[in-house]
Amino acid sequence: MSTLNNQVMAVTFEKCRNGVLKVWPLLPAILYLVGFQIIVLVYLLLLSFSSPHGNGAVPSLSSYSLILSDRQFREALFNTTLFTIVGTPLELLAGLVFAALLYRSFMLRNVIRSLFLIPLALPALVTAMLIYVLFDYPGGHVNHFLLGNYPPFPGVIAEPICWRASPFTALLLSLIGKVWRDTPISMLIILAGLNSIDPELLDAAKSMGASLRQRFFRIIVPLIIPSISVVVLLRSVEMWKEFIFPFVLAGRYPFLGTLIDFYYNETGNPHHAAAVAVIMVICIVGTTLVLYKLLDLLKRYAVHP
Amino acid sequence: MKFVRRYAQLTPMASSKRIIWVMGVLLAILTVLGPVYLLVKYSISDGASINTGGRPIPFWPLHPTLSVYGYLFSDRHFYTVLGNSLIIALLTVACSMLLGVPAAYILGRYKIPGRRLVLLGIISVRLFPDIASVIPIVEFFIFIGAHQTYWGVILSHTLLALPYVIFIGMGAFETIPQELEDQASVMGANRFQTFYSVLLPLAVPGLAAAAIYTFLLSWDEFIFIYFLTFGRQEMFTLTLYLNGLKYAEPQNLLAATSVCLSIPVIAFSMVVQRYMVAGISSGSIK
Numbered sequence: 001m002s003t004l005n006n007q008v009m010a011v012t013f014e015k016c017r018n019g020v021l022k023v024w025p026l027l028p029a030i031l032y033l034v035g036f037q038i039i040v041l042v043y044l045l046l047l048s049f050s051s052p053h054g055n056g057a058v059p060s061l062s063s064y065s066l067i068l069s070d071r072q073f074r075e076a077l078f079n080t081t082l083f084t085i086v087g088t089p090l091e092l093l094a095g096l097v098f099a100a101l102l103y104r105s106f107m108l109r110n111v112i113r114s115l116f117l118i119p120l121a122l123p124a125l126v127t128a129m130l131i132y133v134l135f136d137y138p139g140g141h142v143n144h145f146l147l148g149n150y151p152p153f154p155g156v157i158a159e160p161i162c163w164r165a166s167p168f169t170a171l172l173l174s175l176i177g178k179v180w181r182d183t184p185i186s187m188l189i190i191l192a193g194l195n196s197i198d199p200e201l202l203d204a205a206k207s208m209g210a211s212l213r214q215r216f217f218r219i220i221v222p223l224i225i226p227s228i229s230v231v232v233l234l235r236s237v238e239m240w241k242e243f244i245f246p247f248v249l250a251g252r253y254p255f256l257g258t259l260i261d262f263y264y265n266e267t268g269n270p271h272h273a274a275a276v277a278v279i280m281v282i283c284i285v286g287t288t289l290v291l292y293k294l295l296d297l298l299k300r301y302a303v304h305p
Numbered sequence: 306m307k308f309v310r311r312y313a314q315l316t317p318m319a320s321s322k323r324i325i326w327v328m329g330v331l332l333a334i335l336t337v338l339g340p341v342y343l344l345v346k347y348s349i350s351d352g353a354s355i356n357t358g359g360r361p362i363p364f365w366p367l368h369p370t371l372s373v374y375g376y377l378f379s380d381r382h383f384y385t386v387l388g389n390s391l392i393i394a395l396l397t398v399a400c401s402m403l404l405g406v407p408a409a410y411i412l413g414r415y416k417i418p419g420r421r422l423v424l425l426g427i428i429s430v431r432l433f434p435d436i437a438s439v440i441p442i443v444e445f446f447i448f449i450g451a452h453q454t455y456w457g458v459i460l461s462h463t464l465l466a467l468p469y470v471i472f473i474g475m476g477a478f479e480t481i482p483q484e485l486e487d488q489a490s491v492m493g494a495n496r497f498q499t500f501y502s503v504l505l506p507l508a509v510p511g512l513a514a515a516a517i518y519t520f521l522l523s524w525d526e527f528i529f530i531y532f533l534t535f536g537r538q539e540m541f542t543l544t545l546y547l548n549g550l551k552y553a554e555p556q557n558l559l560a561a562t563s564v565c566l567s568i569p570v571i572a573f574s575m576v577v578q579r580y581m582v583a584g585i586s587s588g589s590i591k
Contacts, residue, residue: 023411025407026423028404028408030423033426040441040442041441044438044441047441097329098333101329117578123525123527123567124525125525130344133343133556134343136556139356139359150361243436264440265535274441277438278437284432
């Protein structure tokens with residue numbers, strides 16, 4: 001019995017050795033990625049669970065309790081949650097509209113699709129600067145437009161708005177920049193979903209007398225729900241992670257991403273910064289799990305109403 | 306005329322609907338291109354077209370001028386910054402390709418067990434927030450002495466680019482027919498010869514796209530370079546230079562620097578677009 005085991009083990013060992021010999025070119029890249037990810041996780045946990053005061057070796061929750069009692073952190077958490085809740089559907093909606101416009105085949109379709117990808121190609125920092133300039137106070141294009149200085153458009157405000165002076169409008173600017181920049185990604189994913197629908201399916205439904213409404217809700221919607229799920233899941237993660245737009249446009253108002261920068265570079269406290277980062281990751285994982293469940297329910301409901 | 310008629314047959318649509326659709330497309334194009342146009346306009350504006358003293362800002366500058374670009378390219382610090390951006394981006398490309406291409410070759414050509422798991426792991430690395438992983442990486446680099454060094458920045462940019470190189474490169478290797486590889490081995494080529502003289506030349510277009518993508522990623526990366534060079538001016542790249550301009554300088558300088566940062570990105574994006582689109586779309590379906 002044991003010899004058999006030994007034989008089996010020898011064969012397995014031989015197989016493994018051959019396998020490793022065959023796939024060794026894969027290993028450096030994987031080790032690089034895994035190694036850094038382990039470093040990131042270990043350092044994050046060590047930093048956030050050690051005290052900034054004292055010897056730092058004892059596992060301690062003091063960083064967490066300190067930031068949780070910090071009004072700035074609570075506001076940042078609230079603002080970022082709101083940013084995610086409002087921004088994710090907006091990006092989905094914009095992606096759906098753009099994809100719908102490009103769904104039909106027409107002469108310049110590929111050219112126009114390339115144009116629609118420009119926001120994605122532009123560096124995020126440039127987009128943020130662009131929003132910064134356009135929404136300038138008191139004399140940016142947007143203020144002049146809203147004041148009615150460009151006929152024939154009517155004026156809707158009497159005084160120019162100082163966009164970056166209140167947390168609400170400053171985060172609104174960040175949201176505008178973020179949605180403008182990311183819409184092409186949502187558009188491409190949804191477009192891929194739409195294009196994978198077999199046109200014969202729609203023709204068949206039409207010839208059997210299904211109305212446009214029925215075709216839309218009974219065929220197109222159920223079939224693009226996987227694409228919509230991907231958009232919602234990926235976009236919500238990106239919303240939580242956002243740094244650059246609030247950094248440029250809402251620097252003084254609390255936001256999770258910029259708070260990490262504030263704790264680390266301004267107050268020189270890596271423990272607090274790491275604790276915020278851990279909470280951000282928890283928020284992302286939590287949101288993803290909840291959304292995954294919800295989208296699963298939606299999928300079942302849409303396919304068998 | 307024949308073409309137009311065929312087009313009309315392809316897209317039968319009531320005229321009222323067609324008008325709505327055309328309006329929608331035009332509005333979308335305006336939303337996308339309008340801000341980009343305004344950015345370029347700001348960069349060639351003279352001072353009087355920006356500080357208008359209460360009059361509306363014109364949509365075409367009163368006296369278009371390239372003087373701001375002239376100022377930018379006469380600034381010695383700007384050349385240092387440009388050089389930094391180039392060195393970091395090129396070395397990032399070299400490191401990522403060196404690590405990524407062999408991995409892409411294995412994942413594209415071999416049915417290894419656990420392949421899906423490996424791919425899933427590579428994607429999830431990218432979903433981890435940069436702003437959260439930057440703190441541990443900076444602390445680690447301080448520990449090993451790579452903080453505020455070029456190598457620190459290059460290693461971190463390689464970390465960001467590697468998943469993309471593996472995915473785009475894998476696609477390039479996957480599409481090569483198996484027969485070519487078989488024939489090479491029948492003719493007595495060993496594994497390395499097959500890889501080097503048969504597979505690699507055929508994968509070059511896809512790998513070039515991966516390299517360009519990596520270059521652009523490093524070129525406009527902000528978070529890691531900002532944390533890793535915090536306060537060290539002589540290592541600043543173009544993104545940090547632009548960030549330094551935001552509160553003090555005239556807006557036409559801000560816009561001109563933005564244009565300089567964007568031009569290579571836009572130009573190259575058009576080249577690699579096909580691969581980018583395929584990457585985003587296939588990732589969503591699989």
